[in-house]
Amino acid sequence: NAGVTQTPKFQVLKTGQSMTLQCAQDMNHNSMYWYRQDPGMGLRLIYYSASEGTTDKGEVPNGYNVSRLNKREFSLRLESAAPSQTSVYFCASSERGGVGQPQHFGDGTRLSIL
Amino acid sequence: SQQGEEDPQALSIQEGENATMNCSYKTSINNLQWYRQNSGRGLVHLILIRSNEREKHSGRLRVTLDTSKKSSSLLITASRAADTASYFCATDASGTYKYIFGTGTRLKVLA
Numbered sequence: 001n002a003g004v005t006q007t008p009k010f011q012v013l014k015t016g017q018s019m020t021l022q023c024a025q026d027m028n029h030n031s032m033y034w035y036r037q038d039p040g041m042g043l044r045l046i047y048y049s050a051s052e053g054t055t056d057k058g059e060v061p062n063g064y065n066v067s068r069l070n071k072r073e074f075s076l077r078l079e080s081a082a083p084s085q086t087s088v089y090f091c092a093s094s095e096r097g098g099v100g101q102p103q104h105f106g107d108g109t110r111l112s113i114l
Numbered sequence: 115s116q117q118g119e120e121d122p123q124a125l126s127i128q129e130g131e132n133a134t135m136n137c138s139y140k141t142s143i144n145n146l147q148w149y150r151q152n153s154g155r156g157l158v159h160l161i162l163i164r165s166n167e168r169e170k171h172s173g174r175l176r177v178t179l180d181t182s183k184k185s186s187s188l189l190i191t192a193s194r195a196a197d198t199a200s201y202f203c204a205t206d207a208s209g210t211y212k213y214i215f216g217t218g219t220r221l222k223v224l225a
Contacts, residue, residue: 004156035215042202043157043215058212090156100145100164103204103213105156 023091
């Protein structure tokens with residue numbers, strides 16, 4: 001079982017470049033999430049998708065867009081990368097949105113913006 | 115803003131000792147979860163405790179929840195070197211299903 005798969009694992013961009021981070025889950029989960037993790041900040045929610053066809057902003061959505069392509073896939077796009085977006089990005093999924101749902105995480109994409 | 119704050123930020127113990135880490139939060143919750151993160155990996159769910167529960171066990175893990183103090187603790191008994199990781203609490207604010215993660219406790223277990 002692959003669980004949650006994120007691609008790429010590492011990426012270096014120049015300021016102003018665009019990029020899409022890919023995430024796919026094979027657990028038939030309804031809800032998917034994008035977080036960023038910065039030193040000393042814990043994880044912060046960027047966007048989430050409670051179910052196929054819906055997306056909502058999280059705590060830090062500025063500079064990002066998302067697409068819930070289908071039930072399996074949830075992508076995160078940086079249209080014009082900025083150094084402040086240097087971070088580790090995690091995708092997660094849960095069986096459904098709502099309380100009491102454990103989240104399953106991918107191993108992250110380490111993104112550096114020069 | 116952070117909902118959960120873990121304490122201590124870092125903890126170093128000898129193998130076989132118990133490790134206790136704490137999480138405080140600000141608003142009412144429906145449930146609280148604890149996660150582990152090994153270096154360079156994603157988070158792994160450990161245990162969930164609901165707001166109407168006071169204590170929960172899973173193997174060597176014991177979690178308590180005190181809603182009156184808005185705090186939770188995670189106890190790892192008889193620690194092993196493999197328990198070396200960062201531990202995060204995650205809370206959901208009542209009325210939402212967005213989880214907010216704390217800043218984590220870095221645990222180092224020395225062999």
